[in-house]
Amino acid sequence: MTTLLDVRHLTVALPAGADRAHALRDVSFTLDAGELLCMVGESGSGKSMTAGALLGLLPEGVTVAGGALRWQNDTDLLTLPRAELRRWRGSRIGMIFQEPMTALNPLRTIGDQIAEVFRTHTRLGRAPIRARTLDLLDAVQIPDPAQTLRRYPHELSGGQRQRAMIAMALALEPQLLIADEPTTALDVTTQAQILHLIRDLQRRNGTAVLFITHDFGVVAEIADRIAVMRQGELVELGAASDVLNRPRHVYTQTLIDAVPPLPSHESTQAAPAARAATPAVEDKPAILNVHAVSKTYRSRVRRAVRTAALRDVSFALARGSTLGIVGESGSGKSTLARTLMGLLAPDAGSIDYDGDDLAQRAKSSAQRAHRLGVQMVFQDPYGSLNPRRTVGDIVTQGPIAQGVSREAAYARARELFALVGLAPDALARFPHEFSGGQRQRVGLARALALDPKVLVADEPVSALDVSVQAQVLRLLAQLKADLGLSMLFITHDLRVAAQLCDHIAVMKDGEIVEYGAARDVFVAPRHAYTRALLDAVPGRAWNPPKRDAETEPALVLATG
Incomplete structure (x- = not known):
């Protein structure tokens, strides 16, 4: 094949005071015409900086310190005048933003x-x-x-x-299309449509594609080759099947190990003893009973316009179990969460929490106990934390409002920080001083500060890198076991739901269309919509290979 782009020893320097000297260091790879190269890595690995260097769109203060970007072995993009490079954008190099x-x-x-x-x-x-x-x-x-x-x-x-x-x-x-996380925020079926569209256009037009992502399911679905980035360096480069199934670098293996597998018929048949040893969720008493709950939104502009967000929703959350609520945007998941938190009043139905019917709004004591006993972990770990307050103030705000002394609240906050894997002396820091995964741990500590019995987690890991996501999921599972928590876990990521949840409720257009044990729903779905969701999971046919614990992969750096 014809080499369209030859990246040679690209080095990009960061401004003074950054956490490292270079955004990219000695990065080399080629991209052929008609090829789809997936570039993977965590936040800060240099993926988007590579795209910025190709387009001449680096942030202020970030400069190219060395290397070459040779187009068809002729033109070095780094030497093009600014006006000429602007003409290249769109005409020869197209960009799809996240x-x-x-x-x-x-x-x-x-x-x-x-x-x-x-x-x-x-x-x-x-x-x-x-x-x-x-x-x-x-x-x-x-x-x-x-x-x-x-x-x-x-x-x-x-x-x-x-x-x-x-x-x-x-x-x-354009001859080259750069796609920077173009499907991260999309539902699974929409994501599948976009991936199919990009792949189809690429094959039909012979366009080269540099696809930037942290989702290995997407990589398994579309990649011809894979480039793995870590802290500005290219640590592994190879054919997709080789990197996915026989990774050479320990960092690549670590990323792949963090990808939640999907249950299969083989895994179900392989572990009958483990399933038999697990007590049935139905045998446990329910801490939360939701019966025939409905909620309709009415337009403020056109009163006749109504949207049924919840339709006759019923389920039970057993003590100490995790119920996954899955579905696409508009299915009613977030409305359900807000209703359970008491932020919205249902139009009909009952919500029984630990013996109290919360639909009877006159019972203020029951409502108050509900709000203390049911706490929420939000999707955005930065937007949900007040940037002007220290995380210590954020975590202790709830207990202090309930009459707990400041000294006792801070003592409990230090215990919670240790529990969620944060240093107790970090209480004096502000949210922007933490990474995304650490901010989500702060959010967990805040939710646990009121000693809840139920956690409602609304997409708590969707904004996190795969390895950080794995850490938070392990933490949630550990907290559930240690504290006896019950959890309602809302997500559109079916791999995540398969890893964490005991039962699954599938929502569509405000209704629960399928409900059952997680393994049953994933292995033998009954509803056509559930089957469509599972069929749309990127890389469904690929599951992460299991690493032999006795054989650690060697550190192999990619070359040119």
């Missing part, structure tokens, strides 16, 4: 933003531009392209916005 809502202008229609690419780089007139724009929207499988032209970004779903971004990136038929 978050389409921030990358798209909210004040301009989708059609106008795609048309701008043609107005900037071509001399086409209005009619040809409109025709090309409609063709692009049709190519990325957006329904009713003519109507979508006139819509604004907020009027499209997340998957449709990402398709519009892909249409913009492909407008001038």
Whole structure:
């Protein structure tokens, strides 16, 4: 195959005072025409910096300190004048950003933003531009392209916005497409559609793709080759099957070990003794009984418009067990969480917590006990913590409000920090001084400070890297065992649900369409929607290989 891009010894320097001297150090790899190269690694590994260097879009103060970016063994992108490099963006190198809502202008229609690419780089007139724009929207499988032209970004779903971004990136038929985490925030079925679309367009047009991700399921689904980044260095490079199934570098193996496996018929048949030794969840008394709960939202603008967010939802959460609530955006998961927390009043039905019916709002003492006994761990470990307060103040705020002395609250906070794996002397620090995984541990400590019986965890690991995600999941499992917690775990990641949950409830359009033991739901799903969700899991046919504990992989650095 023809080499399109040859990255040679690329080194990118960070400004003085950064946590390390280089964002990238001596990175070398090639990308062939028509090839899909997945670049994987954790936050700070240098993946996005590599994309920024290719496009000449490095952050202020970050500079290229050495190396070359040779295009078709001819042009060095690093030596192109700024004006010339701007012409290359879009025409030869396209970019799909991670978050389409921030990358798209909210004040301009989708059609106008795609048309701008043609107005900037071509001399086409209005009619040809409109025709090309409609063709692009049709190519990325957006329904009713003519109507979508006139819509604004907020009027499209997340998957449709990402398709519009892909249409913009492909407008001038670039030879190289850079996709920076383009499916991270999407539901599993939408993610599968976008991955299929990128793969199909890449094969049909012979486009080279540099796909940046931390999701090994996505990698297993689409990659031809894999480049593994760690702290600015390329530590492993090879064919996808080799890296996924026979990783050479210990860091690659560590990342793969952190990927939760999906249950299979083979794993079910292989462990009958373990299943028999586990007491049935149904035999345990329930701490939370939800019966026929419904909730309808009414539009403030058009009162006749109603959306049924919850429809006759019923389930029981057994003491000491974890119930996974899975489903896509709009399925009602978050509304259910807010209702259970007492933040929303149901229109109908009952919520029985430890013997008290919370639907009877007059029983204020029961409501108060519920709010103390049921605590929430939020999805965003940064946005849910007050940046102006120390984490000590954040964790102790609840107990102090309940009459606990400041000294006793801080003593308990130090115990909780040790329990969740944080240094007790970190109480004086602010949220921005912690990593994402550490902030989520702070959120757990805050939730545990009121000694709850039930934790409602709303997508608590979706924003974390795979290895940090594994640490938090292990911590949740340990806390459940040590403290006897019951947990409602809300997620759209079926691999995570399979690892942590005893039972699974699958939600669609506000209803629970399937409920059962986790292994039964994953191995023998009964509902067509559950089967569709499982079929859409990226890399479903691949499960992480088990490492032989007696044989540690050697440290092998990738070369050119």
